[in-house]
Amino acid sequence: MSPPPLYTVAVRTLCEFTARAGDLDLRFTPSPTAQQGIAGHALVQGRRAAGYESEIALQAEFEGLLVRGRADGFDPALGRLEEIKTHRGDLERQPAHHRHLHWAQLKVYGWLLCQARGYASLRLALVYLDLGTDRETLIEETFEAEVLRAFFETQCRLFLDWAACERAHRDARDAALASLVFPHPQFRAGQRELAEAVWRAVKHGRCLMAQAPTGIGKTVGTLFPALRAWPAQQLDKIFFLAAKTPGRQLALDALDRLDAGGARPLRVLELCARDKTCEHPDKACHGESCPLAKGFYDRLPAARAAAVAHGNMARAKVRDVALAHAVCPYWLSHDLVRWADVVVGDYNYFFDTSALLHALAREQEWRCAVLVDEAHNLIDRGRQMYSAELHEEQLSELRRDAPVELATPLRRLARAWRETVREQEADYASHDDLPGRFTGALQQAVAAIADHLADAPQEAPSAQLQQAYFDMLAFSRLAETFGAHSVFDVTLRRRGRHPCTVLCIRNLLPAPHLAPRFEAAHAVVLFSATLNPVDFYKDTLGVPADAADVEVASPFDPAQLAVKVAPRISTRWADRDRAIEPIARLIIRQWQGQPGNYLAFFSSYEFQHRVAAAVASVDPQLPIWEQTAGMSEADRQAFIARFEPGGRGIGFAVLGGSFGEGIDLPGDRLVGAFVATLGLPQVNPVNELMRERLQQAFGAGFDYAYLYPGIRRVVQAAGRVIRTREDRGVVWLIDDRYGRGQVRSLLPRWWRIEHGT
Structure with a gap:
C-alpha cells in the first residue's frame, strides 16, 4: 500500500x-x-x-x-x-x-x-x-x-x-495547536463557558449563537477554542470577521497573545480595503503606470516567501514586505490568503456578493471555521450588501457624455425609467415586483457598456462610465435574485423644477442571502454582547435550523452599576418639547451629585442639541461637547479624547452612532450614561415596509423592525460604562416605557433596575 x-x-x-x-x-x-x-x-x-x-x-x-x-x-x-x-x-x-x-x-x-x-x-x-x-x-x-x-x-x-515547507509548517502548526495553552493564568468569569461552547461548535461542525457580556474577553474566548479544535477537525482556515477596525485590531492583539512568545507557527493575515492599502492612488493598476505592478508576478514568489516566513501578516508587516520587494501590498495580501492560517478582515470578505474569502473557500474546498465579531451588526450590514440604487441624475449625466454606440441602449433605459415613475406623485412608493421593461432595458444597457469597454482602447475608461457600469451591474445582478426578501422602491427627490428619482432594490431580510454562506463553512460562531432575543437573530440572519445558542452570565456584580429609570418622562416625538427641561435638570442633578465624565444619548441630532443647550443655559460652567453629523475621523478621535482619566464633563451623542458601541473608556474615563430614548428606529415608509414584511414572515413585525433593534442600541450604549470588574458607574434610562415588562425582559439580566426620582 x-x-x-x-x-x-x-x-x-x-x-x-x-x-x-x-x-x-x-x-x-x-x-x-x-x-x-x-x-x-x-x-x-x-x-x-x-x-x-x-x-x-x-x-x-x-x-x-x-x-x-x-x-x-x-x-x-x-x-x-x-x-x-x-x-x-x-x-x-x-x-x-x-x-x-x-x-x-x-x-x-x-x-x-x-x-x-x-x-x-x-x-x-x-x-x-x-x-x-x-x-x-x-x-x-x-x-x-x-x-x-x-x-x-x-x-x-x-x-x-514550497510544498515541503507547507507540509512542515502545517505539521508544526497542528502539533503546537494541539497543546495550545490559554494565554492567561486563568479564565475570566464566563469566559470558560464561552470557550467550551465554541469548541463544541467547531468539533461538531455547527453554527453557534453566543451572547456574552463585554469584559469577559470574547475575542480570546472564541479564538483560543477554535485554534485548539483545529488539528482534530483538520481545518484549513479560520476567518475572523469584524464590523469595524477596532474589532480587527482586538483579534490581531489576541492572536499575538496566543502566540506564546513566537513559539506557535501560525500565519495571521489582515485584509484591508484597497483605498487604505494602495501606495499610488493616482496611478492605474498596470505595469505601464504603477511601478508596483511592473513585474509584479516576477517578484511575487520572493515577496510571498518573505511574508509567510514572518508569520505576522498584519497590514503594516505586509506593506513592509511588499515595498521591500517592489510589489503592490493590496494584491500581495490577496495572494497570501491561500497560505495564511487565520485571516482577519471585514464582514464583506465572506458575506458580500463577490466575497473573496467565500469564493476561495468554495474553489479550494477549504474546511473553514468562521468567527463573526459583534454579530448583531450583521443584520444591517447584510441588508446593505444586498441592496442597490440607481440615480436618475447619474443616467442623465452619462447620456450627455456617453460614446455614440451607447446612445441607443441608454435612451431606451431612460424611456423605460420614465415609464416606471410616470404615475408616481408621492415622494416614496414601493412595489413587490420589478418593472419588467425597465430591468430588460437595464440588462441591455449593461451588456452594451460591457461590450464597449471590452472593445475600447486600453486606456482606462472614464470614472463616470465605469461607476455607472458597476452600479447598473450590481442592480441587475440583484434583480436576478429578487424575491420576498426585498422590495423595489422609487424615491422622488424634489430639487428645483425637475424632480429626480432614485430606484432601489432594497433588502429587508438578509437571511436568504446569508444562509448559503453559513452552510459553506464547517462551523460558524456569531458572538456579541447583544443577541437577545436569539430567535430574532436566527430568523433575520438565516442561520441553520440546528444552530446552538448560549448566553454567558455576566462577570459583573450588579452593585457595580446603578441602573435608574426616569418613569415620568416620555421621549416620544409628540412629547419632546415637554421632555427637554426635565431631562436637562436630571442630567445636571446627576452630574452635580457625582461629578465625572458622562455620555448622553439621544434619538436625533436636533433632540441632542436642544437638551445640550438647555443644560448649558442652566449651568454654563458644566463642560459639554457634542457629536455632529458627518464628523471626520480626527473629530471623532478628539471627541473621545475629551474623556480623560479624572475628567469632568458630558459628551452628547446620537444613539446608534459612532459612540454608541465600539469605544472603550474604562475606569473613571466614563462614570455614567444617560439614554434619553427607547432607541426605536424612525417610523418611515421603509421601516413600515420592513415591519409588514417581517410580520408576514415571522408574525412579529413591530418587535423585529422596531423594538429589538432599538433595545439593542440602548444596551450597547449603556455597555460603555462598565468595561472591567473594577469599574463603577450609573446608567439613566429616560423614558416611561422602560417600566414595561416586555422592555425590561430585553435588558441584561444582571442589571438591578430602580426607579429614579
Missing part, C-alpha cells in the same frame, strides 16, 4: 503558483460573472458532438505531491482536450500572463489525461467564448505525452520545495 501524498494541490493553484509571470495588469475590462462563466462553459460543451466528455476528474502524484482537478472537456473522436475560458471584446487585449497561465493549466490537464488513458500524444485547445457574440476562438496545438509529462514535472518541482 503506497503512503499517502505529502501534499495535495489543485491544478489551478499549482499553475497560479508556478506559471504566472510579468506585470500585474488590471486595466478595466468587464469580466464575466461566475454564473456567466458557468453558462458559457455549458454553451460550448452543448455544442460538441455526441460522446464529448465534460468535467473530467483527473489526478496524478509526483514525488509525494498529489495534483488534481477537473478538465473542462474532451472529444475522444478528435483526441482533443479543451480548456474553456469566457471573455468579452477583443481577445488581443488579453494580458500576456493570462494566456500563459491558461496554457499551463491545459498542459497539466493534458498530462493527467495522457497518464490516465495511456495516450502517446494529445491535441490541446484553448477555447475562448466571447459572451457578447457567442463566438468561439480556438487556439490549438498537438503535444507528445513526454513533452506534457516533462512540463508537468517541472511545475511540480517548482512547487515541491
Whole structure:
C-alpha cells in the first residue's frame, strides 16, 4: 500500500503558483460573472458532438505531491482536450500572463489525461467564448505525452520545495495547536463557558449563537477554542470577521497573545480595503503606470516567501514586505490568503456578493471555521450588501457624455425609467415586483457598456462610465435574485423644477442571502454582547435550523452599576418639547451629585442639541461637547479624547452612532450614561415596509423592525460604562416605557433596575 501524498494541490493553484509571470495588469475590462462563466462553459460543451466528455476528474502524484482537478472537456473522436475560458471584446487585449497561465493549466490537464488513458500524444485547445457574440476562438496545438509529462514535472518541482515547507509548517502548526495553552493564568468569569461552547461548535461542525457580556474577553474566548479544535477537525482556515477596525485590531492583539512568545507557527493575515492599502492612488493598476505592478508576478514568489516566513501578516508587516520587494501590498495580501492560517478582515470578505474569502473557500474546498465579531451588526450590514440604487441624475449625466454606440441602449433605459415613475406623485412608493421593461432595458444597457469597454482602447475608461457600469451591474445582478426578501422602491427627490428619482432594490431580510454562506463553512460562531432575543437573530440572519445558542452570565456584580429609570418622562416625538427641561435638570442633578465624565444619548441630532443647550443655559460652567453629523475621523478621535482619566464633563451623542458601541473608556474615563430614548428606529415608509414584511414572515413585525433593534442600541450604549470588574458607574434610562415588562425582559439580566426620582 503506497503512503499517502505529502501534499495535495489543485491544478489551478499549482499553475497560479508556478506559471504566472510579468506585470500585474488590471486595466478595466468587464469580466464575466461566475454564473456567466458557468453558462458559457455549458454553451460550448452543448455544442460538441455526441460522446464529448465534460468535467473530467483527473489526478496524478509526483514525488509525494498529489495534483488534481477537473478538465473542462474532451472529444475522444478528435483526441482533443479543451480548456474553456469566457471573455468579452477583443481577445488581443488579453494580458500576456493570462494566456500563459491558461496554457499551463491545459498542459497539466493534458498530462493527467495522457497518464490516465495511456495516450502517446494529445491535441490541446484553448477555447475562448466571447459572451457578447457567442463566438468561439480556438487556439490549438498537438503535444507528445513526454513533452506534457516533462512540463508537468517541472511545475511540480517548482512547487515541491514550497510544498515541503507547507507540509512542515502545517505539521508544526497542528502539533503546537494541539497543546495550545490559554494565554492567561486563568479564565475570566464566563469566559470558560464561552470557550467550551465554541469548541463544541467547531468539533461538531455547527453554527453557534453566543451572547456574552463585554469584559469577559470574547475575542480570546472564541479564538483560543477554535485554534485548539483545529488539528482534530483538520481545518484549513479560520476567518475572523469584524464590523469595524477596532474589532480587527482586538483579534490581531489576541492572536499575538496566543502566540506564546513566537513559539506557535501560525500565519495571521489582515485584509484591508484597497483605498487604505494602495501606495499610488493616482496611478492605474498596470505595469505601464504603477511601478508596483511592473513585474509584479516576477517578484511575487520572493515577496510571498518573505511574508509567510514572518508569520505576522498584519497590514503594516505586509506593506513592509511588499515595498521591500517592489510589489503592490493590496494584491500581495490577496495572494497570501491561500497560505495564511487565520485571516482577519471585514464582514464583506465572506458575506458580500463577490466575497473573496467565500469564493476561495468554495474553489479550494477549504474546511473553514468562521468567527463573526459583534454579530448583531450583521443584520444591517447584510441588508446593505444586498441592496442597490440607481440615480436618475447619474443616467442623465452619462447620456450627455456617453460614446455614440451607447446612445441607443441608454435612451431606451431612460424611456423605460420614465415609464416606471410616470404615475408616481408621492415622494416614496414601493412595489413587490420589478418593472419588467425597465430591468430588460437595464440588462441591455449593461451588456452594451460591457461590450464597449471590452472593445475600447486600453486606456482606462472614464470614472463616470465605469461607476455607472458597476452600479447598473450590481442592480441587475440583484434583480436576478429578487424575491420576498426585498422590495423595489422609487424615491422622488424634489430639487428645483425637475424632480429626480432614485430606484432601489432594497433588502429587508438578509437571511436568504446569508444562509448559503453559513452552510459553506464547517462551523460558524456569531458572538456579541447583544443577541437577545436569539430567535430574532436566527430568523433575520438565516442561520441553520440546528444552530446552538448560549448566553454567558455576566462577570459583573450588579452593585457595580446603578441602573435608574426616569418613569415620568416620555421621549416620544409628540412629547419632546415637554421632555427637554426635565431631562436637562436630571442630567445636571446627576452630574452635580457625582461629578465625572458622562455620555448622553439621544434619538436625533436636533433632540441632542436642544437638551445640550438647555443644560448649558442652566449651568454654563458644566463642560459639554457634542457629536455632529458627518464628523471626520480626527473629530471623532478628539471627541473621545475629551474623556480623560479624572475628567469632568458630558459628551452628547446620537444613539446608534459612532459612540454608541465600539469605544472603550474604562475606569473613571466614563462614570455614567444617560439614554434619553427607547432607541426605536424612525417610523418611515421603509421601516413600515420592513415591519409588514417581517410580520408576514415571522408574525412579529413591530418587535423585529422596531423594538429589538432599538433595545439593542440602548444596551450597547449603556455597555460603555462598565468595561472591567473594577469599574463603577450609573446608567439613566429616560423614558416611561422602560417600566414595561416586555422592555425590561430585553435588558441584561444582571442589571438591578430602580426607579429614579
